[in-house]
Amino acid sequence: MANEESSTFKDKLINIAGKFAGSRFVRAIMDAGYSVIPFSIIGAIFLILTVLPQAFPIPGFAALYAHSLGRFTNLFQVIYNATMGILALVFAGQFTFSYTKIYQQEEKLALVPINALFMFMMAFFITVPQLIWKSGTIQFQQSLNPNNIIGAGIAVSTSGITRIASVGIFTGLVVGWITVQIYRFTVKHNWQIKMPDSVPAGVSNSFSSLIPGLCVAVVIAAINLALVFAGTDIFKLLFIPFSFISDITNTWWGFLIIIFLIHFLWWFGVHGSTIMSSFYTPIVLANMAANVKGANNFFAGDPLNGFVIIGGAGATLGLAIWLATCAKSVQLKEIGKVEVVPAIFNINEPILFGLPIVYNVDLMIPFIAAPLASGLVSYFAITLKLVPKIITQQPWPTPVGLSGFIGTASWKGAVLSIVCAIVAFLVWYPFIKRYDKRLLKQEQEAGGSAESAA
Template sequence: MTDAGNSGKSFKDKIGDWAGRFSGSRFVRAIMQAGYSVITFSIVGAMFLILTVLPQAFPIPGFAAWYANTIGRFTNLFQVVFNSTMGILALVFSGTFTYTYTKIYRDEEHIALNPLYGLWLFMMGMFITVPQLVWKGGMIQFVTSLNKNNIIGGGYAVSAGGITRIGSVGIFTGLVVGWITVQIYRFTIKHDWRIKMPSSVPEGVSNSFSALIPGACVAVVITLLNLILILAGTDIFKVLYIPFSFISNIADTWWGFLFIMFLAQFLWWFGVHGATITSSFFTPITLANVAANVRGAHYFFAGDPVNAFVTIGGSGATLGLAIWLATRAKSVQLKEIGRVEIVPAVFNINEPILFGLPIVYNIQLFIPFICAPLVSGAIAYIAITTRLVPKIILQQPWPTPVGLSGFIATASWKGAVLSVVCAISAFLVWYPFIRHYDHMLLMNEQSADAKKEAETPAEKPATADN
């Protein structure tokens, strides 16, 4: 019966159903919450990183010398603060994912799970995987290296950014460990594998013993997995680095990046929050890439290039469109929508346009909605990969207005200019389509007004009484 019902649905309905189920899945909801959690850390880290790159951001004669004798004396201290934010991304991102994932299961399956214990169990499992170990001489040994490019002591790889594996490179491993942790914790509690204490025992003590068996199971499973990989000459970080690096490299190509942008807009046209779905995949990649850029790499798909340069004004890159609707539209419908949308659009919020214009399911606006972000994205990609504009080294908050977002992302005035150029380019794609659409709606409004006047009975002239 279900298959027959699905087979009768239109393509639009099938896409909407699939995307809705995916975006509503527990895993994706937890990922999205994890993405939100790093915003504070990235902003704080960005503030202190900007202090270390001021000479590059403002190449003014004499400024570099003044900086070196004043603010520049404290750059190592600023670096410490940056390392304490961006340098623990794996713990923040994956820890929040685990906490939220545990909480979702607790609330939706009504299981006696404690999200805080889920978080601590994840931390234990994560740090089981962090040290680098090898099978040597018939025993497990810590890896040690004093190479200046690969300093490892007691199995822990360190750099100027702190412990390497709890930074951005550990995000994918953290997600896997978090998922395993939650599933083990959920399984053991669901099957009542726990030590129960008398009701007279304080709740804190009872909860501690209740989590003892789940904690032991997490430790055993993660340790066995780690042992198997070590005996095979590798570890979980190295194993996951292969697909992570492969996906990251694809996403950083021009065609991979534009495909991600196309998919987000395509899903939005069906009324599904495409940015939520696509960002659940690429957020770990962009976080890792922006940290790599700070260390000297040159990735385009880093930080938040989407809100800085691509979808300025919201999905579909509608900032210029909102301004035009509010100031130049002739139809009443579009002018009113523009007035409502113009302020939110400055902060990259455009639901009034998406559902009020409407853009969703509107075939007449499908082409500009898809193509405008592709054009602005292509311009940004070319400008940054050709080094005409500096690489992205910071992640700005997504509601940051046009211009300022590009400046923060690149710590350069060139990034601000690029952001404005991208917004203008996107509007040029929109212009012929929205102008035609506005004219069509105006004709319809005038026709409706004329019809209404024709149907209204004419008033009879007043006559004087005799």
């Protein structure tokens, strides 16, 4: 009876998680997250160039830097602004494009993803200016406060237009979702101007998006106007719930909950990293950009692949090395040989499904506890300022050590990354040692039985 209930729970969990991971919204979010990676890497390169004296506090290096690369720091800042400074446009724009394409393919609708992208940009820029209702008219906000410069309603800083950067990611997602749904609705109800087949496709597409685009503009403007009458706007309104969520993820317990859920889902064979990252990707990107400007957010960039799940889900880099070099069981040693190289680049499906870890009760505790331990070490090392905060996002396959250096632009980050990998392995060691002994005994018994039968 207990086994039946357990099986039913597993089936329900897998079904729910599978439906969520396969939902159109989540798939579009994941595409958006991938699209940001090259921009964040480019931005990281030029940001690191501006903080080289802090990354390498070597006597005399600061003076050498000031008379060489230091002469071009403003240019480096411009390039950084051209990548991370348009983060909301890139992230939400790709989300809109992918979301539209999914509907186009799965509902067989005459949607044009690039048109949806342009409609999103129009709608998003409707929300960017800060407006107020004053003296019976809509007016632009103006401010000459050095910390909040606003001209014609547009807030600017040394990073460019403020609201198209990381602060606008959440608003961009909402506007993108509204844009796609309006576009989809108008197409499904044939609210389009259709041109003869003889008209070139480019001309036909431009006219086909006229009515949907008008509908998008009217709806977004109406929402904006209603919020201005209420003394706020969509950016300020969305800031409340999303800042609350962001604050939770920056706590040690909030961070541990994320790690736990990722690995709890993985143990059931569900890609926990994909599901959870669809929630937190906008948060870590926004926090990372805020850190560059002076904030002190722990949950920024890619702390998981940099310091927590080194070697893949379960923090299995040390485990893979031990299996390949020290395991007595033939089964575990062979799996280790296959896994040790991929683990260097945070890929560990051979261990997850070959050891196996998935559905393996004997290894569930270390699989969850190891990343929790490395997560705690990294959290307190950074929040106590023993290691600099995360200011860049490294590619997730970046090897241990290098990932920590890139993320924090400091050698201390590299050391922390290695320490976290060691801590995770120390959690794994007693469990995998006992598991190896059991498998070895089974192999020896199986070998003895085969010899007796012969």
